[in-house]
Every structure is written in C-alpha cells, then in structure tokens.
Amino acid sequence: MNTKQKRALRIGGICLGGICICIGILRGECGVILQKAVKICLECIGI
Amino acid sequence: MSRMHRNIKPPALRRHNRFRLLFQLLAAAFFNGYVQGFFKGRIFTGKTKLICVPVLNCYACPGALGACPVGAMQAVAGSRHRFSFFVLGTLMLFGTVCGRLLCGFLCPFGMIQDLLYRIPLPKLHVPRRADQLLRYLKYAVLLIFVLLMPVLTADGPLSAGDPWFCKYICPAGTLEGGIPLLLKNESLRQAAGFLFSWKCAVLLAVIIGAVFVSRMFCRYLCPLGAIYALFNRFALYQMHLDRERCTGCGKCDAVCPMALDVRQEITGGECIRCGACKAVCPAKAIGSGMHLPDTGENHADPENT
Structure with missing residues (x-):
C-alpha cells in the first residue's frame, strides 16, 4: 500500500464513517441501541 | 515455553508496561464510571448509553456508561433495520484514527488478559503456522456470530433475532455483566441455568487461555479486533x-x-x-x-x- 493509497483510505474512512453515523441516526438506530443498552441484556449475562 | 515470558525485563519495558497499565485502568474506569451500579446490582440507564464505546465493554456491566459496539451491532441487526450504519460509522472513525491502538491501550478486556498473562506460570508457544491460521477465526466469529446469525435467526422482518456472539461466546459479558449482577441480584441468580453455565465455561476457558497464551482472545476470537485489523494498515x-x-x-x-x-x-x-x-x-x-x-x-x- 503506497502513501497515496493510505491517504485516500484515511480521508475516505473518516468521511464514510461520518456519513454512516448520520445515516444511522436518521434511520433511528440510536433508539434501538439505547433501548437495548438501558435494560439488563439477559443474553449478555447468560440468561 | 515462550521466549516472551522472562522474569527479568528491561527497565524501559517495565516502565512502559506500568504506564500502559495505568492508561488501561483509567480507560476502564472512564468507560465504567457508574460505580454505585456495582453496589446496587443495577445498570446505568442514562442517555450516554446510545453512544458506542470503541472497545469491548459490555453494556450489561453495572458500571458501563456507554454501549458495547458489538452488542449494539447485533441489537440493530436483530431489529427491523438489519444492519447498523451507526455502529459501522463509529468503528470506521475510531479505526481510521487509532487502529488497534484501542486494543493495546483502552480495551478493559485486553487489560484483564494482560494481567492474567503476568501470572508467573510456564507460557505456551503457539507454532507460527497454527497461530497464523487461528487468527482468521476472529473474522469467522465476526461474520457468523455478529453479522449473520442475528439476522438469520429472526422469525420475520419485524421480529428480533438473538445476539449470538453475546449469548454464546462473549466472555466479557459474563465477567463484566453476568457475575457482578448475579452476585447482587437474587432473581437473576434463580433465572440462571444452562446458558449461564455455558458462558462461565467459555469465560474460564478464555481466562486459562490468557494465562498461557498472551492476548489469546484478542488474537483469535475478538470480532472488534477483526474490524480494527482492517483499518490498522492505514490508520x-x-x-x-x-x-x-x-x-x-x-x-x-x-x-x-x-x-x-x-x-x-x-x-x-x-x-x-x-x-x-x-x-x-x-x-x-x-x-x-x-x-x-x-x-x-x-x-x-x-x-x-
């Protein structure tokens, strides 16, 4: 991987990451996550 | 026996390890700052839990202030959305900036493994070929248990699938969430059955493995490590x-x-x-x-x- 490719991937990764976060917020994923995270996750603890 | 385990370490390495442990402890305290949760046997329910922390830190841990990205990814995969852009974006940002520095310095479960490996017992050297093959296992765990099974096991488009990684594998959930909550909560203790025994067996296996093989879970099983490994080359x-x-x-x-x-x-x-x-x-x-x-x-x- 050369320097130019790395630079492109870094810029792409940061931009795409930001876009994905915005898409996720607009789709209402945060609500799903919050709903799951504020209740005791029975699967996580093995029940 | 591994070359890695030596009683006499260079002073520079000892200093560095002390500094790194301090950093790891501070990070673990920061991600699990709801201290009264451990005493009361209940979890934090504030709004910060919609934010994913960038490390493997179970949101069923009584002290957890944020959401575990692996758990959150499965929760969304098991919902009507089927795939979490929010978690992917969060991991892309952290991965592109830090790469696996997060595993080395911030992950509480990584810290636990580092401490276990300090136990002065003979260490196991995994042959290089086997080690390289086993490293691919974490990508299979990511693909099968985190991304596919929560979707495939959902009964219909609106029903929730099981978080398979959390349910059957994640030793961090048992250690950070299961054990502290069951110790303080009688009703949870009564509800614990075969699945809890299975998860305790997995945790025990990982603990024993980490005593003899450095960072065993990170090397071979961690789905978060697999994601960050993809970004590590250009982070x-x-x-x-x-x-x-x-x-x-x-x-x-x-x-x-x-x-x-x-x-x-x-x-x-x-x-x-x-x-x-x-x-x-x-x-x-x-x-x-x-x-x-x-x-x-x-x-x-x-x-x-």
Whole structure:
C-alpha cells in the first residue's frame, strides 16, 4: 500500500464513517441501541 | 515455553508496561464510571448509553456508561433495520484514527488478559503456522456470530433475532455483566441455568487461555479486533521501523504480546500498537505516532519510500 493509497483510505474512512453515523441516526438506530443498552441484556449475562 | 515470558525485563519495558497499565485502568474506569451500579446490582440507564464505546465493554456491566459496539451491532441487526450504519460509522472513525491502538491501550478486556498473562506460570508457544491460521477465526466469529446469525435467526422482518456472539461466546459479558449482577441480584441468580453455565465455561476457558497464551482472545476470537485489523494498515496512528537503524537483534519479537514478527508485521493488521517493541529496541529503530497527511508520511513507513 503506497502513501497515496493510505491517504485516500484515511480521508475516505473518516468521511464514510461520518456519513454512516448520520445515516444511522436518521434511520433511528440510536433508539434501538439505547433501548437495548438501558435494560439488563439477559443474553449478555447468560440468561 | 515462550521466549516472551522472562522474569527479568528491561527497565524501559517495565516502565512502559506500568504506564500502559495505568492508561488501561483509567480507560476502564472512564468507560465504567457508574460505580454505585456495582453496589446496587443495577445498570446505568442514562442517555450516554446510545453512544458506542470503541472497545469491548459490555453494556450489561453495572458500571458501563456507554454501549458495547458489538452488542449494539447485533441489537440493530436483530431489529427491523438489519444492519447498523451507526455502529459501522463509529468503528470506521475510531479505526481510521487509532487502529488497534484501542486494543493495546483502552480495551478493559485486553487489560484483564494482560494481567492474567503476568501470572508467573510456564507460557505456551503457539507454532507460527497454527497461530497464523487461528487468527482468521476472529473474522469467522465476526461474520457468523455478529453479522449473520442475528439476522438469520429472526422469525420475520419485524421480529428480533438473538445476539449470538453475546449469548454464546462473549466472555466479557459474563465477567463484566453476568457475575457482578448475579452476585447482587437474587432473581437473576434463580433465572440462571444452562446458558449461564455455558458462558462461565467459555469465560474460564478464555481466562486459562490468557494465562498461557498472551492476548489469546484478542488474537483469535475478538470480532472488534477483526474490524480494527482492517483499518490498522492505514490508520493515522502508526508504528514505524527504521530499517537502517535496525540491527536485527530480535528483542522486539521476544516481547511482542501478539507474537508477531515485528520487522515484517509492524504495519500490519495484527499489531495492537502496545509499544513494547519500541520500549526494548536498543537501536531506537522503532517509533510511533499520529501521521497526518502532511507531517512526515514517508517517515512513517520506510518500506514505501
């Protein structure tokens, strides 16, 4: 991987990451996550 | 027996390990700051729980202030959305900036494994070929247990699928969430059955494995490590080796917790950027740091110059 490719991937990764976060917020994923995270996750603890 | 476990460590490495442990402890305290949760046997329910922390830290842990990205990814995969752009975006951002530095310095479960490996018992050397093959296991765990099974096991488009990784594998959930909550909560203790016994067996296996093989879970099973490994090669935070200074003494290989051939794999996906190699290098040939596009990129990776 050369320097130019790395630079492109870094810029792409940061931009795409930001876009994905915005898409996720607009789709209402945060609500799903919050709903799951504020209740005791029975699967996580093995029940 | 591994070359890595030696009673006499160079002072620079001991100092570095102390500094890293302090950093790991502070990070663990920061991610699990709801202290009264441990005493009351209940979890934090504030709004910060919609934010994913960038490490494997179970949101069923009584102290957890944020959401576990792996758990959140499965929760969304098991919902009507089927795939979480929010979690992917969060991991892309952290991965592109830090890479697996997060595994080396911030992950509480990584810290636990580091401490377990300090127990003075004979250490196991995994043959290189087997080690390299087993490293692919974490990608299978990510694909099958985190991404596919929560979707495939959902009964219909609106029904929720099981978080398979959390339910059947995740030892962090048992250690950080299951055990503290069951200790304080009678009704949860009564509800615990075969699944809890299974998860305790997995946790025990991982604990025993981590005593004998350095960072065993991170190397072979962690789905979050698998995601960050994809970003590690081009992340802003990089380790770099000055090949002109390197004398080939091999001291870096001897202390690498991921059992890497440091001179070949320092810029690869498996390095957790712990800095142990840098601390022991007598020729000061190894460096690390953030490499922004116009701040000495060529110096960051001499192979490409």
